[in-house]
Amino acid sequence: MNKPSIPKGTRDFLPVEMVRRNYIFDTIKAVFKKYGFLPIETPAMEKLTTLTGKYGEEGDQLIFKILDRGEKLANRLESLKNPNQGEKNAEFLLCEQALRYDLTVPFARYVVQHQNEISFPFKRYQIQPVWRADRPQKGRYREFYQCDADVVGTDSILCEIEIVQMIDEILDLLRIEDFTIKLNNRKVLTGIAEVIGEKEKLLDITVALDKLDKIGEDGVVRELQLRGVSERSIELVKPLFSISGDASKRIEQISDILSKSPIGLKGVEEIRFIMDHIADLGLKKAKLEFDVTLARGLNYYTGAIFEVIANQASVGSICGGGRYDNLTGIFGLKDVSGVGISFGADRIYDVLTEMNLFPELEEETPQILFVNFGNEEATHCLKLLQKVRAQGINSELYPTAAKLKKQMNYADSKGFRYAALVGSDEINSGTIRIKEMTTGNQSEVSIDDLINLVRE
Amino acid sequence: MNKPSIPKGTRDFLPVEMVRRNYIFDTIKAVFKKYGFLPIETPAMEKLTTLTGKYGEEGDQLIFKILDRGEKLANRLESLKNPNQGEKNAEFLLCEQALRYDLTVPFARYVVQHQNEISFPFKRYQIQPVWRADRPQKGRYREFYQCDADVVGTDSILCEIEIVQMIDEILDLLRIEDFTIKLNNRKVLTGIAEVIGEKEKLLDITVALDKLDKIGEDGVVRELQLRGVSERSIELVKPLFSISGDASKRIEQISDILSKSPIGLKGVEEIRFIMDHIADLGLKKAKLEFDVTLARGLNYYTGAIFEVIANQASVGSICGGGRYDNLTGIFGLKDVSGVGISFGADRIYDVLTEMNLFPELEEETPQILFVNFGNEEATHCLKLLQKVRAQGINSELYPTAAKLKKQMNYADSKGFRYAALVGSDEINSGTIRIKEMTTGNQSEVSIDDLINLVRE
DSSP states (O other), X not given: OOOOOOOXXXXXXXXXXXXXXXXXXXXXXXXXXXXXXXXXXXXXXXXXXXXXXXXHHHHHHTOOEXXXXXXXXXXXXXXXXXXXXXXXXXHHHHEEEEEOSOSHHHHHHHHHHTTTTSOSSEEEEEEEEEEOOOOOBTTBOSEEEEEEEEEESOOOTHHHHHHHHHHHHHHXXXXXXXXXXXXXXXXXXXXXXXXXXXXXXXXXXXXXXXXXXXXXXXXXXXXXXXXXXXXXXXXXXXXXXXXXXXXXXHHHHHHHHTTTOHHHHHHHHXXXXXXXXXXXXXXXXXXXEEOTTOOOSOTTOOSXXXXXXXXXXXXXXXXXXXXXXXXGGGGTOOSOOXXXXXXXXXXXXXXXXXXXXXXXXXXXXXXXXXXXXXXXXXHHHHHHXXXXXXXXXXXXXXXXXXXXXXXXXXXXHHTOXXXXXXXXXXXXXXXXXXXXXXTOOEEEEOHHHHHXXXXX | OOOOOOOTTOOOBOHHHHHHHHHHHHHHHHHHHHXXXXXXXXXXXXXXXXXXXXXXXXXXXXXXXXXXXXXXXXXXHHXXXXXXXXXXXXXXXXXXXXXXXXXXXXXXXXXXXXXTTSOSSEEEEEEEEEEOOOOOBTTBOSEEXXXXXXXXXXXXXXXXXXXXXXXXXXXXXXXXXXXXXEEEEHHHHHHHXXXXXOGGGHHHHHHHHHTHHHHXXXXXXXXXXXXXXXXXXXXXXXXXXXXXXXXXXXXXXXXXXXXXXXXXXXXXXXXXXXXXXXXXXXXXXXXXXXXXXXXOSOTTOOSEEEEEEETTOSSOEEEEEEXXXXXXXXXXXXXXXXXXXXXXXXXXXXXXXXXXXXOOOOOSOOOEEEXXXXXXXXXXXXXXHHHHHHTTOOEEEOSSOOOHHHHHHHHHHHTOSEEEEOOHHHHHHTOXXXXXXXXXXXXXXXXXXXXXXXXX
């Protein structure tokens, strides 16, 4: 028999990892709450129609689809036999449900579905796993947790400011010292497509620019060529690569480039609003940087876009988000603008591990292990155990009368503070012999003494 | 456009529901921890081979399978065209991964896979959703949370006692007054199959008996007939339906029936051990009842089996579990006995709702809503907001300068304690006008006063 294993790109979590993961989730959750966000959850499975078309063509391919069942499946398989039926779309024919790809689209669906149960502006947070059939690699998993906060029902740029503050506060609490919040605006990208005369190629330009970090300037140029952007237009794009200087200088340069595009200038104005307010309010640790090449691949963004990089770490972006003006429109509810941010808990975990930033985290330490000397003693210990547990003390009776050494090893490896040794002598005298695990010191105490000791 | 919706049998959770669900999870988690269980998590997706064959034939059909992708899928579809290829197994041919059906089998897989990273006996808890393509109905969902605690690496019946105590404590903390822990033992069922001369039909007898609650005695008899159990054997089964009296009387009756089956008597002995110890230790609220017709449909149980019913509620069992001696054996690790319990958080939610048992649960109440009177005021409020949030106070600035009434409605519906009104007068005087939302009382305070007020 082969050793059992789990699907590529997924992970098991040991108790020690759980404690660390919960530390990350709890930190994020506390800040979300403080900023007025309320928790919701949505199902792991969504209707496939809810998800397709929202993440670009590449994204659609990466959605995990759940096979239909029973009669429905039989009918679908039958129809696949029709030679006119292209098998290219088999995935979409055989499946009506799929695993969620992110939390934003399910949230938009949720807002429309529950519009009469919630009051706007609606601020929600959501911490759940998502699934993507991406090629697994360092920092990229097929199942990973997103921690999202979104405000919908207002187009106020004050929300963007709040998001920058939350990112700063969360990553500061997680003790990450050096990180950059990259900021751009889809309207700026639209403006660029406009002024270079490639309005219809906005999506292509977006996708290409988004890869600048990975494939460099030459790569982006090649990508633009491949996507049919004219050489003349590509020449017009190039000045973007050399935008530099501090925030106000960068904004000035892009304003010049976009001077003939009203939408582009509106985007610049939004960036300026955010940058100015944040400069005024100050940040704990974050560097906020306007990056005109930041594009983010997702179709649904229409305004500000964010991405956060831990500068000393090697895992790529740990947080991203942006404003979407039309996302709920796809589900039949128009004019509901929203903006949100998503923290990648798994990448943050990798950053904290890589940079050795986890604090000492003690899950409630197990306190007392009652050693098992046999049936009669165990029966007696069950009553003692009942008394200490009634005081909320995390404690156990070793389940069998194994050798003392084995039981002590167990107490050691699990981190118990005390071993309680109760043999026939102790039963007769109504006492408990305890051994302090770290020092090895032994003493004889009453049950009340033991409870007081642990509580000290 | 149709109103968007979610797959049948799945649910969205609103903030108010999340608070209640977290109350259940936190209560269960606290008791698990106190009894020495450590948290783990496993992926939502398992290899299909890990899951199939563990839940009986009916269970296998209810596993949600994830469609293969790309070339693999193309090849599989090709092979389906082969007319010799029965389409009955299409699901298994087109999929290599599936959503977990419970937490026990993934845990067994986990134990084998990580056997060198954990120390035995290993006590773990795990709170995660599972998925079953069951027909949705009251109290039965296609996505639901299980809260499991298991001990593996020991066959000590002391663990069963601990499980009974945990059930009692958890449901008592959740304020359920009237509930029964039903106890049986697979060895008893094996003994019954033996003494009625239908050893090979153990599984059929188990499945039939398991339905007694739903289909009654006549139904069970019909089910046994359908499953090919002889009339003579069925006559021998019937006395089981009339076992009655208190625990010791029931145990006596079944001992008589099983007097010629050593394995059956061993099962009775285990039941007696648990019942006697629990009688000695006492329970807070639970009634512990030996029920020879309790069978539980899952293939992997070999010893004690449990099921818990909230007697005043209408949702079926809220908790179940049992001992499995060979579960890790399937994955290549022999002689690792385990026993576990699974709480159905969703059914418990339904019970608490139906019986109106949820306490007043306050998520950290939002404290201060800063009213938005326009750009200049908002800019000023951002700084005040920064100060109160720095003190950990849950607060917000309304994102737009909407009508005062609208902003106040928002403060009301979200449950803010104070509205803070800062117009040009207040900016000039460096004060904040606050309105206490419940009383309507207004006063003018400094930022420090406000912080102190909230903290009181």
